[in-house]
Every structure is written in C-alpha cells, then in structure tokens.
Amino acid sequence: MTILPLLLVSTHSLARTIIDGQPRDIDGSVATDQYLLRNQASLTANGATTNDIRAESNSSLTLNGSAVTSAVSTIGVELVDSRATINGSTVTGSRAGLSLGSRASAPVGSRASVTDSVITGGMTGVEVGSLGDLTLTRAVVTGSNAVGTGLQLSTGTASATASTIRGGAEGVLFLPGSTAGMPSRLVLDSTLVQGQTGSAIVIDDFGLAPILATIEVNNGSTLVGGNGTILEINGTSTANMTVDNSHLVGDVVASSGATANITLQNQSTLTGRLDNVSQLTVNSDARWVMVGDGNVANLALNGGGVQFGNPGQYFNLSVETLSGTGGTFYMHNDFTTGQVDTLIVSGNASGNHLVALDSQGTEPVGAGSKAVVSIGSGDATFALAGGAVDLGAFSYDLIKQGDNDWVLDTATRAISPGTQSVMALFNAAPTVWYGELSTLRTRMGEVRMDQGKAGGWIRAYGNKYNVSDSAGVAYKQTQQGISIGADAPLPMGDGQWLVGVLGGYSQSSLDMSRGTSGEVDSYYLGAYTTWLDTQSGYYFDGVVKYNRFQNESDVRLSDGKKTKGNYDTDGIGASLEFGRNIKLADDYFVEPYAQLSGVMIDGADYDLDNGLAAKGDRVHSLLGKVGTTVGRNFTWAQGKTVQPYLRAAYVHEFAKNSDVEVNDNRFSTDLSGSRGELGAGVAMEVTDKVSMHLDLDYSNSDKIEQSWGANMGARYKW
Numbered sequence: 001m002t003i004l005p006l007l008l009v010s011t012h013s014l015a016r017t018i019i020d021g022q023p024r025d026i027d028g029s030v031a032t033d034q035y036l037l038r039n040q041a042s043l044t045a046n047g048a049t050t051n052d053i054r055a056e057s058n059s060s061l062t063l064n065g066s067a068v069t070s071a072v073s074t075i076g077v078e079l080v081d082s083r084a085t086i087n088g089s090t091v092t093g094s095r096a097g098l099s100l101g102s103r104a105s106a107p108v109g110s111r112a113s114v115t116d117s118v119i120t121g122g123m124t125g126v127e128v129g130s131l132g133d134l135t136l137t138r139a140v141v142t143g144s145n146a147v148g149t150g151l152q153l154s155t156g157t158a159s160a161t162a163s164t165i166r167g168g169a170e171g172v173l174f175l176p177g178s179t180a181g182m183p184s185r186l187v188l189d190s191t192l193v194q195g196q197t198g199s200a201i202v203i204d205d206f207g208l209a210p211i212l213a214t215i216e217v218n219n220g221s222t223l224v225g226g227n228g229t230i231l232e233i234n235g236t237s238t239a240n241m242t243v244d245n246s247h248l249v250g251d252v253v254a255s256s257g258a259t260a261n262i263t264l265q266n267q268s269t270l271t272g273r274l275d276n277v278s279q280l281t282v283n284s285d286a287r288w289v290m291v292g293d294g295n296v297a298n299l300a301l302n303g304g305g306v307q308f309g310n311p312g313q314y315f316n317l318s319v320e321t322l323s324g325t326g327g328t329f330y331m332h333n334d335f336t337t338g339q340v341d342t343l344i345v346s347g348n349a350s351g352n353h354l355v356a357l358d359s360q361g362t363e364p365v366g367a368g369s370k371a372v373v374s375i376g377s378g379d380a381t382f383a384l385a386g387g388a389v390d391l392g393a394f395s396y397d398l399i400k401q402g403d404n405d406w407v408l409d410t411a412t413r414a415i416s417p418g419t420q421s422v423m424a425l426f427n428a429a430p431t432v433w434y435g436e437l438s439t440l441r442t443r444m445g446e447v448r449m450d451q452g453k454a455g456g457w458i459r460a461y462g463n464k465y466n467v468s469d470s471a472g473v474a475y476k477q478t479q480q481g482i483s484i485g486a487d488a489p490l491p492m493g494d495g496q497w498l499v500g501v502l503g504g505y506s507q508s509s510l511d512m513s514r515g516t517s518g519e520v521d522s523y524y525l526g527a528y529t530t531w532l533d534t535q536s537g538y539y540f541d542g543v544v545k546y547n548r549f550q551n552e553s554d555v556r557l558s559d560g561k562k563t564k565g566n567y568d569t570d571g572i573g574a575s576l577e578f579g580r581n582i583k584l585a586d587d588y589f590v591e592p593y594a595q596l597s598g599v600m601i602d603g604a605d606y607d608l609d610n611g612l613a614a615k616g617d618r619v620h621s622l623l624g625k626v627g628t629t630v631g632r633n634f635t636w637a638q639g640k641t642v643q644p645y646l647r648a649a650y651v652h653e654f655a656k657n658s659d660v661e662v663n664d665n666r667f668s669t670d671l672s673g674s675r676g677e678l679g680a681g682v683a684m685e686v687t688d689k690v691s692m693h694l695d696l697d698y699s700n701s702d703k704i705e706q707s708w709g710a711n712m713g714a715r716y717k718w
Contacts, residue, residue, distance in 0.1 A: 016052070016072075019043060019059075026050075034072060037061065037082070055082035058108065063089040063117075075099050076121070079110035086114045097121035097141070100132035100156065107131055109156070114139045125150045125165065130177040132156035136163040136191075143167035150193070151186075153213075159187040169198040171223070174237070176208040183212040188221040197226040200250065203258075205235035215241040217248065225250050230272065233258040243268040243286070252277055264288060264304060282306065282327065290315050301327020301353060308332055308341040311358060318344045322375070325351035328385055331372065333357050335364030335391055343373045349380035355398060355406070356385040359557035361418065361611030363392035363663045368410035375404050382406045387514070390416040390558045392612065393662040415473070417516040418563065419662045421553040422614040423473040424510045425518045426660050427669040429549055429601045430621035431704075432508050432522050433573055435463040435479045438697075438711070439595060440530065440541040440577055441629065443483070445693030445713055446643055446683035447498070448532060448581065453717040454488040461506075461711035463697075471703040472669035474512070481506025481522070487530070498530040502545075515556035523548045537581035537591075547571040549601070553608060565614070567606035573599030573621075591629040598622045615661040622654040627677065640685040647679035651699060675701030679709075689717045 016034030019041040028047040035050060037043055037059035044062040051071035055061045061077065061084040068076045074095035077084060081102050091097045097119040100110035109131025118140045119125050125141035125148075128134045133156065140163065143149040150167035151158060155177025165171050171193040174184050186201075193200050200223035203213045215231070217223065223230035230250030233239045238259040241252075245266045251273040254260040261279040264270055264286035271289040274280060280296045282288055282304030289307045294317040299306070305328035308315045314332060322345045331341035343355075355372060373382050381400075388395035394413040401407045415423075437443065444457055465477040487500025503525045510518035526545035533539065552566040579593025601619040608614070627649025634642045652675075657668040681695035697709030 052076065052078075054078045054080070055084065056080035058082060060084070061086075063087065063091070065089060068092070070094050074122075076119075079112060081108040082110050084110075084112040086112065086117050086119075088115070089117045091117065091119045093121045095122055096124040096127050098125070099127040099129070100134060101127070101129040102131055109133065111135075113137075114141075118142075120144055121148070123148050124152045124173075125167070126158075127152045128154065128156035128158050130155045130182065134158040136160035136165075139163045141165045143169075146197070149173045150195075153184045153186060155182040155184050155211075157185045157187075159189070160191040161189040163191045164194070165191065166194045166196065167198070168196050170195040170200070170202045170232075171225075172201045174201070174203040174211050174213045176205050176211055183214055185214045185216075187216045187218070189218045191221045192224065193222070194224040195226050199225040199227060199229040199232040199253075201231050203231075203233045203237045203239050205237045207235060210235065211237035213237065213239045215239060217241065217243045217246050219245050221246045223248050223250060228272075229253050231260070233260050243270060248272070251275065254278075281324075287330075290317065294318070297321075298323070300324040301351070303327070305330055305356075314339040314341055316342050316344065318346065320347045321345070322349040322353075322378075322380060323351055325353070327351065328354040328356055329373075329382075330356045331358075334360065335367045336360070336362050338366060338370065340370050340372065342371065345373075345375040345378075345380075347376050347378075349375040349378040352381045352383075354385040355382050356559060357389040359390040359559045359561065359610070361392060361563065361608055361613075361663075363665075364396075364408075367391060367396055367408045369407070371401070371405040371407050372398065373406040377404075384558070386558050386560065388414060388558060390418060392416065393419045393665040393667075395558065415667070417512060417514050417557065418553070418555045418608055418610070418612045419665075419667065420473050420475070420512045421510075421516050421518050421555050422612075422616070422662055423660050423667055423669050424467070424475040424477075424512060425520065425551045425553060426604075426616040426619060426658060427467070427471070427473065427671065428475075428477055428508060428510055428518070428520055429551075429569070429571060429619055430599055430623075430671070431463075431465055431477060432479060432506060432520050432549070433545070433547060433571060433599045433601075433621075434597065434623065435461065435508075435709070436481060436483065436504060436506050436522065436524060436547075437543060437545060437573075437575055437597065438709075439593070439625075440539070441645075441647075441683075441693075442679075442681070442695045442697070442711055443713075444485070444530075445691055445715055447530060447715075448534070449641060449643075449683065449685050449691050454486075455715050455717040456486040457484070457713060457715040459483045459504075459711055459713035461709070463709040464707045466705045466707055467671075468703055468705075471671050472667065475518075476511040477508055478511070479506055479508040485528070487528070496532050496534070498528075498532070500528050500530075502526045502528060502543075514558075517554045519552045519554070521550040523550075537583065539579055539581065541575075541577040543575045545573055545575075547573075547601075551604075555608060557610070561610075563608045563610035563612070565606050565608035565612070567604045569602045569604050571599055571601035573597065587633040587635075589631055589633070591631075593627060593629070595625040596623070597625075613663055617659045619658045620655045621671075623651065624654065625649050625651045625677070629679075640687075642682065642684040644682045645680070647677075647681070649677040649679075651675050651677050671703055673701055673703055675699050675704065677706075691715045691717075 021039040037055040045066040052073040070093040076091040076093035148168040150165040233254040254276040265283040268286040286304040301324040307330040396408040483504035485502035490497040508520040528543040575597040577595040631645025677699035683693040699706040
C-alpha cells in the first residue's frame with residue numbers, strides 16, 4: 001500500500017481553461033478540454049465530455065450526464081477545499097477517479113455528492129482527505145488495478161447508499177490524515193464493499209499517527225474480502241464497527257497493538273473469526289457465528305447470542321469478562337462421544353444468560369461430568385433455553401456445580417418428550433379399542449324397538465381422555481370415528497338372536513407437553529351376536545373385533561427440532577355383555593347389566609429418526625363393568641317411542657403394567673384400578689323403519705378421566 005497525498009502542494013501547470021471566480025456552463029457541443037476552477041468559480045457540465053477538472057478555493061462543479069477522463073493529470077476530478085455534485089456521469093482517472101483534498105494551511109475540506117454514477121481510478125476510485133465529506137448514492141466506485149483501492153479515507157467522512165465500492169486489493173483503506181486526532185467515518189447502507197484479493201476494509205497507520213475509525217454497516221450491506229477478512233486493523237489504530245440489520249461473512253483481524261470494538265445489533269449476523277478483538281457487543285437478536293475456537297477480551301450480550309459453529313462442530317470460547325443480560329450461547333454437543341462446546345470466562349462474569357444445547361436421541365455418556373460453562377468469578381447465571389435439554393430417554397437441566405461451573409443435572413432428570421410419546425402410543429391402544437366398541441346400547445341404540453328385524457346401522461362417535469402422571473405418562477387423547485354394521489335375525493327357542501358384522505375407522509390424537517403429539521389411525525372389522533328375550537327382558541351381546549393400528553410419534557425437541565417415528569400393530573379383542581330390561585309402572589324401566597371386555601395388542605420395535613430406539617411389550621387389557629340404566633318410554637305421534645335414559649356404572653381395569661423400553665431404559669404404564677361412569681342418552685323411533693339414538697358419557701379415576709364421550713347413530717330396518 002502507498003500513502004497518497006491529498007493536500008494541494010502546487011497548482012498543476014496544464015494547458016486548460018481557467019475559470020476564475022465566474023460561472024460557466026458547457027454541454028456536448030463544447031470541445032474536450034481541461035478545466036481549472038478557482039476563487040469560488042463554478043462549472044456546470046450537461047452531457048459534456050471533458051478531461052481533467054480541478055476545483056480549488058471554494059469552487060463548485062456540477063456534472064450531469066457527463067464524462068470526465070484524466071489526460072494530463074492522473075486524477076479525473078480533483079477538489080481542493082471545493083464541492084462537486086455528480087449525477088449520472090462517468091469519471092475516470094489513471095491514478096484516482098475523484099479526489100477530495102484541502103490546502104495544508106487553513107484547510108476547509110471538500111465535499112462531493114455522487115449519484116447514479118461510475119467513478120474509476122487505477123490506484124484509487126475515490127480519495128477522501130482531511131475534512132472531506134463524500135456521499136454516494138447508487139454509485140459504483142472502483143480501484144481497477146490489481147493493487148487498487150476502491151475508497152481511501154484520511155480523517156474524512158464517507159457515506160454510501162445502494163452502492164458498490166470495489167478495489168483490486170482492498171475495498172476501503174483508512175490512512176492517517178493531516179488533522180491530528182480527527183476520526184474517520186464510513187457509513188454503509190445497502191452497499192457492497194469488496195476487496196478482490198485483500199480485505200474488504202483495511203485500517204493502517206503505517207507507524208504514523210494512530211487512526212480512529214468509525215464504521216457503520218447498515219441495512220443489508222455486505223463486506224467481502226478476497227483473503228477472507230472483512231476488517232483488518234494494523235499498527236496502533238482503533239476501529240469501532242457497528243453492524244445493524246446486515247449479515248457479514250469473514251474475519252476481523254487486529255494486530256497486537258491495535259484495538260477492535262465490534263457491535264452487532266438488530267438481527268445482524270457475523271460469521272467468522274475474531275482475532276484480537278477487544279470488545280464484542282451483541283444486542284437485539286444479533287448473533288456472532290464462530291468458525292473455530294474463539295478468544296475475545298470482553299463480551300457483552302444484551303439480547304444477542306453467540307453460536308458455536310454449526311451442528312457437528314465443537315468449539316471453545318474464551319473471554320476475559322462477560323457482561324450484559326439476556327444473551328444466548330448456541331452450543332453443540334454429542335454426549336455419546338463426549339464432544340461438547342464450552343464457554344470459559346477467565347475473569348468476572350455478570351448477567352443472566354441462556355445456553356441452547358442440541359437434543360439427541362441416543363443416550364448421553366457422562367453428561368454431568370463435563371462443564372458447559374466455567375467462570376472465574378462473578379454473579380452470572382446460566383439456564384437452558386427452552387427448558388431441560390432432551391438427551392435420549394431423559395431430559396436434563398443445567399445446574400451450578402461449586403462456585404464456577406455449570407453442568408447437566410443427572411440426578412433429577414425427567415422423562416423426555418420422545419419417551420413420553422412412545423409410552424403414550426403404546427398405552428393408548430386399549431382406550432382406542434374400547435372407544436370404538438362401548439356397550440350394546442351405545443353401539444346400536446335401543447335394539448328392542450326393531451322387533452327382531454334385519455337391519456343396518458351407522459354410528460359416529462368421539463371421546464376425550466385425560467391420562468394423568470400416575471398412569472406413568474400424562475397425555476390427552478381425543479378420538480373420533482365412525483362404525484357401520486348390519487345384522488339379521490336367527491330365531492332360536494323362545495328368544496331372538498341377531499347375528500351381524502361391523503367395521504369402521506377411528507383417528508386418535510395424543511397431546512403431550514412441549515408440542516409433542518402422537519396419532520393412532522385404527523381400522524377394524526368385527527362380528528357380533530345379540531340375544532334378546534322380549535318376555536323376560538334378558539339380553540346377551542357378544543362382539544369379536546380385529547384392529548389394525550397405524551401409530552405415529554411427532555416429537556418437538558428442546559432445541560426446537562422435530563423427530564418422528566411410526567409403526568403398525570394388530571389387536572384382537574372381545575366383549576361379553578349380559579343384562580336384563582325390567583319394565584316398571586308408567587312405562588319406566590331399569591336395566592342392570594354387566595360387561596367383560598378384553599383386548600390383546602401386539603408389541604412393536606421402532607426408531608425415531610433422531611436415533612431414539614423404542615420397544616413395547618404386548619399390551620393386555622381386561623375391563624369389567626357393572627351398571628344400571630334407568631329410563632322411561634314415551635309414545636308420541638303415530639305410536640312411535642321416545643326413550644330417554646340415565647346410566648351409572650362401576651368400571652375396573654384388571655390388567656396392570658405395560659412395559660416399554662427406550663434406549664434400554666425400562667418404563668411402565670398402568671391404567672389398572674377402578675373408576676365411576678355416568679351417562680345419559682335418548683333413543684327414538686323416527687319412522688317404521690328408522691330409529692336413532694344419542695348418548696353422552698363421563699368417567700373418572702385418579703389415572704384416567706373421560707371428560708366427555710358422545711355418539712350419535714341411526715338404525716334402518718330392512
């Protein structure tokens with residue numbers, strides 16, 4: 001790099017038109033010439049083509065749709081304590097396209113506004129010297145040589161909006177200026193800065209006066225370094241760079257005597273290495289993404305975060321001090337192999353921060369033996385983002401160990417959502433089966449109204465179950481389905497036998513904690529026989545039913561990811577119900593009944609796609625029920641019967657534990673025990689051939705509550 005002087009040393013001796021204290025307008029009809037403006041002169045070029053233009057001593061230049069090319073001088077347009085407005089024009093110089101300079105004595109500085117224009121120089125696109133002020137809007141600035149610089153700043157100010165600044169070497173170069181102690185400032189808005197072989201931005205004092213550079217990268221601006229570096233600080237200079245609503249990829253490198261202070265805010269990201277950065281501040285959902293082990297002197301997180309690379313990468317971050325609050329460390333881990341990202345604060349740590357760890361389906365090895373965070377001193381607190389992290393069959397929280405370390409708590413681990421889903425699916429199959437079947441009355445309505453005739457029926461139903469933790473796993477199950485059947489009479493003795501077939505489908509949704517769910521699609525076929533004795537009122541109902549269950553786990557993990565798994569099982573079961581309809585005075589009736597139902601469902605092995613391995617044993621259920629229905633028959637139009645009723649029953653599940661293995665950890669679910677059941681309904685004849693019924697149910701125990709059950713059906717006599 002070469003330090004290029006931006007101070008006026010002497011007036012160039014050029015064969016040019018001199019405009020001294022007067023205004024001048026030119027256009028395309030004027031022959032190509034060189035111009036020197038001095039003593040508050042002004043030149044306006046509209047569609048003109050010129051060579052070198054130099055404006056000094058408070059003169060002004062306006063270019064509209066014009067072209068300027070250096071010929072005798074090496075600079076296309078040179079301003080010395082003057083100003084220029086360049087619109088829709090092209091400016092080219094063999095050394096520099098545009099230069100903003102000042103005199104050594106009593107400097108005023110130069111200003112230039114460049115809009116919709118192209119500025120090109122061999123060594124430098126635009127030079128901005130002391131007190132200079134450059135504004136670029138939709139402009140392209142290029143230092144075209146292999147060692148060229150797009151923009152050079154020497155204690156001046158430049159702002160660029162929707163523009164491109166590109167150099168053969170670096171994009172922007174900050175150099176020492178003649179005004180001691182004056183900072184340089186660069187503001188980028190929706191702008192690209194590119195160093196094609198070197199860094200995007202370089203700050204270098206070359207052993208002279210230290211530079212104080214302020215850089216703002218705003219609103220989708222991009223820094224690209226051909227050498228992978230977006231900001232390079234050399235010597236003893238200081239750079240304060242703020243990145244706002246922009247996404248940068250590349251390294252920030254400061255020499256041993258330099259100072260780099262970086263602020264990320266407003267959802268910005270910086271992906272790259274920070275080498276010898278003094279202060280990193282990450283605010284308002286911004287994030288630094290590490291690409292290797294990191295070392296930052298002072299780190300402040302205020303609603304921002306640090307991401308330790310990508311999944312499968314494991315890095316260490318060392319900082320001297322940590323401050324702020326509401327920060328998040330996005331860490332990666334594989335406790336199966338013992339690879340874990342770590343944060344080490346050698347000095348004081350303060351503030352409340354979160355640690356986001358990856359979930360995994362396999363079991364962790366030594367999860368509590370390796371510190372995730374270690375600090376030297378301070379009152380900082382760390383908690384897991386999203387709650388306990390899911391690692392295999394269990395979820396683990398983060399606790400403080402001793403005075404300085406945070407580790408995973410293996411002593412009070414909880415069942416993970418993946419395990420909950422597995423247990424709930426295996427546990428739900430019996431309630432699916434019973435919800436499809438129920439009693440004779442709730443399956444077919446009041447069959448006695450049909451007087452033993454052949455018929456067909458259809459039934460739509462729904463059930464809601466709340467299973468508590470005391471059953472081994474808590475979940476909510478919502479079932480909806482439809483059954484159809486048909487039967488015909490077979491006279492035998494003094495009674496009446498009906499023999500029929502049934503089939504149907506139900507869909508059950510399981511809702512567990514933290515967005516985890518399961519689904520059971522059940523398809524079934526069955527046969528039944530019903531005996532009704534009109535004289536005595538006795539009846540018997542027997543059903544055999546085969547089911548094909550299609551089960552799916554949908555698990556939301558602690559890190560926000562999802563994992564799924566599915567399996568199919570078969571089930572076979574039967575129900576025997578015996579009761580008697582006893583007629584009372586005034587068309588009242590009471591109907592005591594007893595029911596015994598049992599089902600056996602195959603076990604299964606399946607894996608979730610995150611590696612969680614599940615194995616369920618064969619599931620058994622044996623349910624006994626005794627109850628009584630009380631109702632009254634009313635006769636309405638044309639002798640049709642309406643029969644409202646109330647029902648109460650005592651229910652007991654005899655089958656006990658159903659065991660499930662998750663990653664070789666054994667868990668049990670248990671719905672055994674007793675519960676009470678209440679019901680109400682109505683059956684009615686609509687026509688000579690059609691009868692309908694509506695039934696509502698509720699039951700409760702300490703393990704399972706049926707908060708509601710409803711079914712509505714119709715029967716048609718052939």
